[in-house]
Amino acid sequence: MKSDLIRPYGDTTGDGRVQVSFTLPVPFGSETERARAEGAALQLAGKMGLDPAMVVHAKGIGPDFTFFIVYGRVGHLVDMSAVTVAERAFPLLSAQEVNLRIRSALGRKFVVVGACIGTDAHTVGIDAILNVKGHAGEKGLEYYREMRVVNMGAQVGVPDLVARARAEGADAVLVSQVVTQRDAHLSNARDMAGAFRDAYLSGGRPVLVVGGPRFDPSAATALGVDAIFGRGTTPREVASYLASTLDLEPAHA
Amino acid sequence: MTSKLGLDPAVVREARELARKAGEPITEMARTHSTVSVERAVLRLAGLTGADGDGMPWVNRLTDAVRDGVGLEHGVALPVWHALAASGHHDLRRLAEAAAAGTVAFRLPAGSDARVAREAAAQAVRKGFAAIDGQRAQRSRMIAATADPAKPWIYLIVATGDIYEDIPQAQAAAREGADIIAVIRSTGQSLLDYVPEGATREGYAGTYATQENFRLMRAALDETSRELGRYVRLTNYASGLCMPEIAALAGLERLDMMLNDCMYGIIFRDINPRRTFIDQRFSRQVHARAGIVINTGEDNYLTTADAVDAAHTVVVSQLLNEYFGQEAGLADAQLGLGHAFEINPAVPDSFLLELAHAQLVRELFPDAPLKYMPPTKHMTGNVFAGYLLDAFFNLCGLMTDQSILLIGMMTEGIHTPFLSDRDLALENVRYVRAAAGRLGESFRPEPDGFVATRAREVLGEATGLLRRICGEGLLRAIADGTFGVTRRPPDGGRGLDGVVVKAPAYWNPAADILDHPEQNPAVSPPTRTPEPVEAP
Numbered sequence: 001m002k003s004d005l006i007r008p009y010g011d012t013t014g015d016g017r018v019q020v021s022f023t024l025p026v027p028f029g030s031e032t033e034r035a036r037a038e039g040a041a042l043q044l045a046g047k048m049g050l051d052p053a054m055v056v057h058a059k060g061i062g063p064d065f066t067f068f069i070v071y072g073r074v075g076h077l078v079d080m081s082a083v084t085v086a087e088r089a090f091p092l093l094s095a096q097e098v099n100l101r102i103r104s105a106l107g108r109k110f111v112v113v114g115a116c117i118g119t120d121a122h123t124v125g126i127d128a129i130l131n132v133k134g135h136a137g138e139k140g141l142e143y144y145r146e147m148r149v150v151n152m153g154a155q156v157g158v159p160d161l162v163a164r165a166r167a168e169g170a171d172a173v174l175v176s177q178v179v180t181q182r183d184a185h186l187s188n189a190r191d192m193a194g195a196f197r198d199a200y201l202s203g204g205r206p207v208l209v210v211g212g213p214r215f216d217p218s219a220a221t222a223l224g225v226d227a228i229f230g231r232g233t234t235p236r237e238v239a240s241y242l243a244s245t246l247d248l249e250p251a252h253a
Numbered sequence: 254m255t256s257k258l259g260l261d262p263a264v265v266r267e268a269r270e271l272a273r274k275a276g277e278p279i280t281e282m283a284r285t286h287s288t289v290s291v292e293r294a295v296l297r298l299a300g301l302t303g304a305d306g307d308g309m310p311w312v313n314r315l316t317d318a319v320r321d322g323v324g325l326e327h328g329v330a331l332p333v334w335h336a337l338a339a340s341g342h343h344d345l346r347r348l349a350e351a352a353a354a355g356t357v358a359f360r361l362p363a364g365s366d367a368r369v370a371r372e373a374a375a376q377a378v379r380k381g382f383a384a385i386d387g388q389r390a391q392r393s394r395m396i397a398a399t400a401d402p403a404k405p406w407i408y409l410i411v412a413t414g415d416i417y418e419d420i421p422q423a424q425a426a427a428r429e430g431a432d433i434i435a436v437i438r439s440t441g442q443s444l445l446d447y448v449p450e451g452a453t454r455e456g457y458a459g460t461y462a463t464q465e466n467f468r469l470m471r472a473a474l475d476e477t478s479r480e481l482g483r484y485v486r487l488t489n490y491a492s493g494l495c496m497p498e499i500a501a502l503a504g505l506e507r508l509d510m511m512l513n514d515c516m517y518g519i520i521f522r523d524i525n526p527r528r529t530f531i532d533q534r535f536s537r538q539v540h541a542r543a544g545i546v547i548n549t550g551e552d553n554y555l556t557t558a559d560a561v562d563a564a565h566t567v568v569v570s571q572l573l574n575e576y577f578g579q580e581a582g583l584a585d586a587q588l589g590l591g592h593a594f595e596i597n598p599a600v601p602d603s604f605l606l607e608l609a610h611a612q613l614v615r616e617l618f619p620d621a622p623l624k625y626m627p628p629t630k631h632m633t634g635n636v637f638a639g640y641l642l643d644a645f646f647n648l649c650g651l652m653t654d655q656s657i658l659l660i661g662m663m664t665e666g667i668h669t670p671f672l673s674d675r676d677l678a679l680e681n682v683r684y685v686r687a688a689a690g691r692l693g694e695s696f697r698p699e700p701d702g703f704v705a706t707r708a709r710e711v712l713g714e715a716t717g718l719l720r721r722i723c724g725e726g727l728l729r730a731i732a733d734g735t736f737g738v739t740r741r742p743p744d745g746g747r748g749l750d751g752v753v754v755k756a757p758a759y760w761n762p763a764a765d766i767l768d769h770p771e772q773n774p775a776v777s778p779p780t781r782t783p784e785p786v787e788a789p
Contacts (some may be wrong), residue, residue, distance in 0.1 A: 153523035
């Protein structure tokens with residue numbers, strides 16, 4: 001029987017070999033400095049659990065820094081039985097299947113309002129999901145006959161987003177966040193979710209979806225949204241998810 | 254330069270002619286309209302600086318007050334300098350404070366009042382241009398006293414958000430081999446309808462473009478240029494809602510290059526198309542005067558559209574940027590037209606396609622300092638494959654004689670570059686330059702081979718698209734999603750409320766000078782005493 005316990009694989013099962021690279025703020029000039037720099041790197045590698053560790057490359061960057069590449073063996077075991085992942089909870093559908101599901105569940109077009117909120121001016125993500133052109137060879141949501149897409153663009157205020165969602169009768173709101181400095185993507189997502197909660201106290205809240213390269217897809221509940229899509233998400237995945245919400249609660253009450 | 258691609262000069266001429274035809278109605282609109290930012294730039298050139306307690310610049314306060322009082326259809330200059338004379342303030346700052354407090358009644362002067370106001374405004378604005386002319390002369394002196402690095406120029410980015418962190422990073426990058434430092438702007442700034450003030454220590458994914466930040470960084474790079482015996486250029490961003498003002502500040506503080514694209518703000522920042530084109534023309538006139546090289550943003554189209562399918566849209570945009578730039582008075586040597594290495598590496602012959610596109614652009618614009626951008630879209634997080642892709646980008650750039658190479662980071666799309674990422678990236682370009690820097694002279698694509706055929710095909714598609722744009726009009730084409738696959742209608746986006754139609758009696762002392770450079774030649778003695786330049 002295959003064990004649930006594994007180690008990294010270099011060239012032999014269980015050898016535990018890994019590679020790391022990092023920079024330390026130490027000089028790499030004189031012979032003494034070089035020896036001390038490599039010693040510092042080995043100390044860090046040891047504390048990271050690499051034993052034995054070998055500095056295979058060290059190079060000074062300017063007068064005050066040294067860059068290292070280190071190979072070593074880790075003793076840690078990975079227990080596969082304790083690994084948890086967020087599995088995709090909805091089936092991946094074709095555009096036709098999505099359209100069909102919307103027609104039969106709603107009998108009208110599914111309205112999507114999308115925006116980049118906060119100071120984020122990067123519309124690339126939301127455009128990749130919404131534009132006809134799409135992303136990764138898949139057409140965007142505008143291409144889906146049974147969807148009506150309103151792309152509000154960049155730097156939309158949360159109150160404006162809520163108002164527009166109401167005015168358009170949005171079934172879903174898609175928010176893209178690329179900028180992550182000081183975790184702005186997380187606080188913006190929470191603010192947005194809170195505003196929609198407050199605005200739809202009597203029910204009918206649209207499905208709230210956030211996306212961006214630095215989101216953790218399993219953190220939807222913590223942020224108060226219905227779904228999170230991370231790096232590499234394609235329009236079809238988003239469309240499939242939106243279609244799947246129709247089965248559960250067509251009115252999103 | 255003889256064409257390696259066998260381009261038909263008649264087709265090239267036709268493409269240029271079509272770009273001119275497509276651009277002329279836009280130029281006409283730009284001539285007959287003004288914007289709040291154009292008017293604020295006039296006040297900046299006249300020396301009005303500073304901001305109120307909320308950080309709102311006095312140029313905004315004063316312009317808004319004029320607009321509320323008499324409208325902007327005649328420009329700010331006549332009402333402002335008339336009020337200055339009439340109120341006895343004799344100082345723009347005090348007038349702005351009083352105007353913000355609502356105690357100034359603006360009116361449009363006539364007769365001798367108008368003549369007095371005109372003379373005073375013209376004199377104030379001439380001082381601003383004298384300072385810009387002085388900075389241009391100072392640049393020449395600095396380059397003479399240090400050295401002008403050989404091309405391609407290595408372009409590196411700093412983006413900490415804190416100008417005092419940016420400075421040592423920029424100086425370190427220059428010592429490591431960067432010829433150009435670009436300070437990435439805080440991501441929110443393009444949609445701010447004012448220019449923040451002072452030295453700033455907080456930004457989002459970048460550092461605010463302010464006059465003081467410009468000054469601090471240029472002073473630091475002057476110091477490093479002298480240390481290295483090589484002039485290190487400084488780049489920032491004009492694109493956005495404040496192009497005219499930022500252009501003025503860049504000229505005053507001797508920036509060397511500015512991102513200034515004719516359509517970037519429209520497509521990627523959803524700024525109103527009319528506002529963008531009007532602001533753009535004035536800002537480019539100022540850049541022309543200041544000797545600043547513009548960088549255009551065609552690389553961006555390829556991040557949303559497919560780099561093979563949309564290759565011709567890059568060429569179309571370059572031809573439009575060239576037309577608009579030349580019309581605004583920029584010399585070919587000031588046209589840093591942009592393009593990028595963004596073809597999916599999984600596409601067969603992707604490197605040959607990149608070579609074809611890069612060589613085509615080189616041959617279409619032989620005298621332009623082309624800016625070549627590294628892969629971003631297909632940097633997957635596999636840093637090892639990314640490093641290889643960046644090496645191919647460097648090779649393509651060197652083989653096709655690109656002028657400015659923005660150095661790719663293997664961690665593109667993961668985080669703002671680590672110190673080591675930047676160092677490895679420079680090691681990459683140094684290797685390729687040393688190993689294959691002269692490969693271009695031996696690179697002769699077969700006239701009917703894949704590369705030359707592909708280049709001619711892209712040029713043909715570009716000409717076809719330009720014909721369509723001439724037929725339907727450029728604003729219509731933008732609304733249809735021709736560029737970057739993003740649809741932007743002429744009356745959509747931000748900033749349209751800042752556009753005004755010029756009245757017949759509109760007057761702008763800065764435009765007077767910029768529209769007639771031959772009657773207003775640069776003055777040689779700088780008004781600001783330059784720092785002494787030591788021999789390297």
